[in-house]
Amino acid sequence: MRSPAAEVPRVRWPHRGRVADLAVLAAYVLAAFLIYRPLWMNLGSGYLSSSVQDQNMWEWFFAVTARSVLHLENPLFSDFQNYPLGVNLMANTAMLGVGIPLTPVTVLFGPTTTWVLTLTGGLAATAGAWYWVLSRHVVDTRAGAAIGAAFCAFAPSIISHANAHPNFVALFLLPFIVLRLLKLARGQRPVRNGVLLGLLVTYQVFLGEEPLLIAATTMAVFAIVYALSRPEEALAMARPLGTGILVGAGVTFALVAFPLWWQFAGPQSYGSIEHGLLGNDAAAFTAFSTESVVGDPEVAKEFSLNRTEENAFFGWPLVLLLTAVTIALWRVAAARALAVAMFALAWISMGVLLVVNGEATSIPGPWMLMFDLPLYESVLESRFALGAVVPAGILLALATERVLRLDLARDWGYAARIGWFGALAFALVPIAPTELRVHERDPVPQFFADDTWRQYVEPGGSVVVVPLPDTGDAEALHWQVEAGFGFPLAEGYFVGPSTDGRGTYGAVRRPVSELLEQVADTGVAPAISPAGRRQAAADLRYWKADVVVLPMRADQADALRTTVDRLLDQNARPVGGMWVWDVRAVTPG
Structure with missing residues (x-):
């Protein structure tokens, strides 16, 4: 006999799914805001x-x-730093795909x-994009999609990069690239989906090429494992998938051929940039990151390059859970391919030799076989652990769906x-994740804040900040922005060519900038010979300098001021929080 409850028609809420979707998306927005709340x-x-x-x-x-958009200038290049050579912005992580549309902001x-x-x-947006793709095309449960998407966007390694690298945070196009590939594999409208794939890849190039390379590597491993598991299915998928990828490649090439030429062959381009051997320690995968709830900064420091490169750090409980999920779902071809891709990318990220503790x-x-390949040669190998994040998130979604769909007695x-x-x-x-730490910025010196610099800089002249800006101190870039880009800067913080054509961080140092860096490190002002003063004049002419400035609050300010006094054979004047040397007489235009 049927129970009375079985006779009652099930109430359907037509908007319940939409409300659930909005609630999940709102939760993602709230979580992202709370992480950056202090800022x-x-x-x-x-x-x-x-x-x-x-x-x-x-x-x-x-x-x-x-500024380039407003002045209708080339957004792929700027000479406002590293003057007069300039900076190839396409060869840097300028994120034009964000910077251009957000120009009004x-x-x-x-x-x-x-x-x-x-x-x-x-x-x-990355969490929302993965939720959309997972809930509509991968799993049948919103709970599974919500959990998997949250991990894809808020994993510890992503939050580590969220301190400093928006190109590894704004990954919202990657889910839709995956979706187009899924549709192609299913034989759905190869030409149309190929065009859409090409457009998505094109835009991703202007958001971040390195995440695209890591994602492509992950997808390639997944595809190989899946094809080996289901060769007949893979053979059937090959034609529509190949057609779509070729169409997409054609679209992408047509749209990015010139920007990529500019990146690799244009002004201030470089061949590759080497970082040395920087693989993940195997112990990093079971450790907890600095920005996680139970994270220990000192432990995390032992297993990472710095706070923004904690690329593993899944934590030992999650490693155990993912291992269990892999075993439980091993017979499911897609899950097996995801698991192999996850472990493979983690292994790649460990570098040429396995390091444990x-x-x-x-x-x-x-x-060992990849580090010298084109494109791969310029990537920190530890970052390939980021490629394990999405397979892990999808495995969590699949496992959640499997548990919620278990056909067991109610109690079980x-x-x-x-x-x-x-x-x-x-x-x-x-x-x-926990909220990211924020501190107070030093105020902009009055010399720049109240436009005093205009009394010293003529059209075509540059400002030389002592010590010259580089990866260790790029505050001068902030001052330049606040001054409305009224002047270019000598040297700076960017990636450009070294003397041998390979990439390097910052400018190729001139003799004077090397000397000033040494003084900043040691606090010792050296004696300056006549040859040293002639070299200083030559470097200032190279930079087309109109004024040399030193922040009064700078470390080793006294030693630096004494050194510049001796180099220029003139005493600095205190102006607007800066020590100032007018060098227009040394570098006549």
Whole structure:
């Protein structure tokens, strides 16, 4: 006999799914905001502490892009730093795909607003994009999609980059690239989806080429494993997939051929940039990142290059859970391919030799065969662990769906769900992100803030800040932005060619900039010979300098001021918080 409850018609809520979707998306936006709350609360002078000099650099990128748009100038190049040679912006991570459309925001509210909006929106949009793709095309449960998407966007390694690298945060196009490939594999409208794929890849090039390369590597591993598991299916997929990819490649080539030529062969381009051997320690995968709930900064420091490069750090509970999920779903071809891709990308990220707790072993890794390949040669190998994040997130979504769809007696079904969600909480709560630390920026010196610089800089002349800006101190870029790009700077923080054509961070140092860097490090002002003064004059003429300035609050300011006094054979004048040397007589235009 049927129970009375079975006779009652099931109430359907036509908008229930839409409300659930909106609730999930709102949760992502709230989470992203809370991570950056301290910066949103202090847009005027807040600075992400762990970004070191990257916030200065990225704000400069956004500001110079907006200026290029307003003045109808080439957005792929600028000579406002590294004057007079300039900077190839296409060969840097300028994120023109964000900087150009957000030009109104930059102009109206400043580059700091663009910076935090890109970071916050990047996290939320990436989570939302993965939720859309997973819930519509991969799993049948919103809970599974929500959990998987949240991990894809808010994983510890992503939050580490969220301190300083928006190109590794704004990954919202990658889910739709994956979706187009899925549709092609299913034989759905190869030409149309190929065109859309090409457009998506084109836009991703202007958001971040390195994440695209890592994603492509992950997808290639997945495809190979899936094809080996299901060769007949793979053969049937080959034709529509191949057609779509060829169409997409044609579209992408037509749209990015010139920008990529500019990047690799244009002014101030470079061949490659080497970082040395910087693979992940295997122990990093079971450790907790600095920005996670149970993270220990000192432990994380032992297993990473810096706070923005904690590229592994899944935490041991999640590693155990993902291993269990891999075993449980091994017979599912897609899950198996995801698991192999996840572990393969983690292995690639460990570098040429496996290192465990700081001890190198003799076990080689795949990176041994990859480190010298074109494009791969310029990537930090530890970053390939980021490629393991999405497969892990999708595995969590698939496992959640499997548990929620278990055909068990009611009590056993409840127990399975409680057990699974308890395991998820045990694995994910410890690695949940915390809000990022922010400190007060030093105020802009009055010399730049009140336009005093205009009395010293003529058209075509540059400003030389002592010590010259580089990766260790790029505050001068912030001053230049606040001064409305009224003058170019000598040297700076960017990637450009070294003397041998390979990439290097910052400008090729002139003799005077090397000397000033040495003084800043040691605090010792050396004696200057007549030859040294002639070299200083030559370097100033090279930079087309009109004025040399030294912040009064700079470290080793006394030694630096004495050194410049001796180099220029003139004493500095205190003006607007700066020591100032007018050198127009030395470098007549």
